[in-house]
Amino acid sequence: MLGGVTAFLEQSGLSQSIASKAPAASDVISSPAEALNVFDFEEAAHRKVRDSHWAFMVSGVDDDATLRANREGYQHVQLRPRRLRDATQVDMRVELFGTVYNSPIFLCPTSAHKAFWPSGEEAVARAAKAHGTLQFLSSGASTGVEDVNKALGRPVWYQLYAPSTWEACEQLLRRVETAGCTVIALTVDNTTGRNSETYLRTRPKDLKPCAACHVGEPFTDIHESPMYDGIDMKGLTNLNPAMDWAFADRIRKFWKGKFLIKGIDTREDARLSIEHGLDGILVSNHGGRATETSRGTIEALPEVVAEVGNRIPVFIDGGIRRGTDAFKALALGAKAVGIGRPYLWGLGAFGQAGVDRVIEILQGELKLAMGNCGTRTVADINRAYVATPNWKI
Numbered sequence: 001m002l003g004g005v006t007a008f009l010e011q012s013g014l015s016q017s018i019a020s021k022a023p024a025a026s027d028v029i030s031s032p033a034e035a036l037n038v039f040d041f042e043e044a045a046h047r048k049v050r051d052s053h054w055a056f057m058v059s060g061v062d063d064d065a066t067l068r069a070n071r072e073g074y075q076h077v078q079l080r081p082r083r084l085r086d087a088t089q090v091d092m093r094v095e096l097f098g099t100v101y102n103s104p105i106f107l108c109p110t111s112a113h114k115a116f117w118p119s120g121e122e123a124v125a126r127a128a129k130a131h132g133t134l135q136f137l138s139s140g141a142s143t144g145v146e147d148v149n150k151a152l153g154r155p156v157w158y159q160l161y162a163p164s165t166w167e168a169c170e171q172l173l174r175r176v177e178t179a180g181c182t183v184i185a186l187t188v189d190n191t192t193g194r195n196s197e198t199y200l201r202t203r204p205k206d207l208k209p210c211a212a213c214h215v216g217e218p219f220t221d222i223h224e225s226p227m228y229d230g231i232d233m234k235g236l237t238n239l240n241p242a243m244d245w246a247f248a249d250r251i252r253k254f255w256k257g258k259f260l261i262k263g264i265d266t267r268e269d270a271r272l273s274i275e276h277g278l279d280g281i282l283v284s285n286h287g288g289r290a291t292e293t294s295r296g297t298i299e300a301l302p303e304v305v306a307e308v309g310n311r312i313p314v315f316i317d318g319g320i321r322r323g324t325d326a327f328k329a330l331a332l333g334a335k336a337v338g339i340g341r342p343y344l345w346g347l348g349a350f351g352q353a354g355v356d357r358v359i360e361i362l363q364g365e366l367k368l369a370m371g372n373c374g375t376r377t378v379a380d381i382n383r384a385y386v387a388t389p390n391w392k393i
Helices: 005-012 040-046 051-058 065-076 120-130 145-152 166-178 197-202 208-212 245-254 267-275 297-308 323-331 341-350 352-373
Strands: 094-096 099-101 105-107 157-160 183-187 258-262 280-283 314-317 336-339
Touching: 040 341, 040 352, 051 197, 051 341, 065 297, 065 323, 105 352, 120 145, 120 341, 120 352, 157 166, 166 245, 183 245, 245 258, 267 297, 280 297, 297 314, 297 323, 323 336, 323 352, 336 341, 341 352
Parallel strands: 105 336, 157 183, 183 258, 258 280, 280 314, 314 336
Antiparallel strands: 094 099
16 A cells, blocks of 8 residues: 555565564454553554554654664663672662652653544543553643543643743643643754655545544644634744743743753753753754754763763753663663553553553562662662663763
8 A cells, every 4th residue: 555655665674563474363362461562552552543643643854763773772782791790679760759659660751642543532531540550631732721630639740832822832831831831841852844745645644534533634623622722823923932041030930849950962052051051951862853863862871971971951852762771770770760652552452451561570570680780779770780882872
């Protein structure tokens, strides 16, 4: 069906997510319990999720080099286990801004969960609740923050796409505050849009069926996001190319809770984050979906951590697919690590039960890595437990 796109995908080195060499039906899991790792959910979800939605989720930008770099970066970080240490009481719990979570693995803000399962963000929230997991909610969520908080049993952390006027931004922040949220993360790595070339190549050519849910180009109409309900967004966008540090200062002055910036990946901007009173940094490149930097977030993490020191926590997302990946990021200084596509695979394949199993697998793998490396607590994991012979850090 894809014709010449198959050659394009194979040349690009993109994963089986959108390549034609999919597993045989007999090899695709039929229940979450059959999954041995998070990759087992990918093809199961692919077969259930609408083609256009799938193409939007799996693609990066330009040549997808950053998408690949996020994953490949972990191959250049080696573990240095310490032996003969008691591993009978491994404790993965972490405290983040006053709340204790069962592990440092959190669910990243990803948009439009109802594109993958009818109950969308609420299904994800129920899985997060069951596992004591931190959930970030996207401004592009297909469910309002109030309903998600109810399903989660506590307030989410909220990812902010700042509307292009301060008045609209303030209204959105007031709604989030009223819902009980105490942590926001301003996304700064995608203020001018993106070149989603692979998505445009691989989505169905006939978009008429999309018109039932989408107005104009799919995934671009801000009115499809219920978080903007009640806000006059006429002539506005949820991308703000005029954002600068003065804008961040304005949010800092207005917002009384914890304020993170999502999308920092250099020491220079890490230093400015400290100077402008930020409470934390999320090292992120939007899952390889913003700017084609060709640099994985795990490669950017060390310089941000070194600049910040211990003054504020540093978080990371991008490319984490294994518990050992999480361990490596924690060893390089991350306070917690986020997953995006893996739990969307679980959601698309089996709804809440799929997300449940994805979290269970990754938490289990991290616990094994911690025990085998000789670290009883997350706080015990440090730079001594990894080697990076190919990096100049």
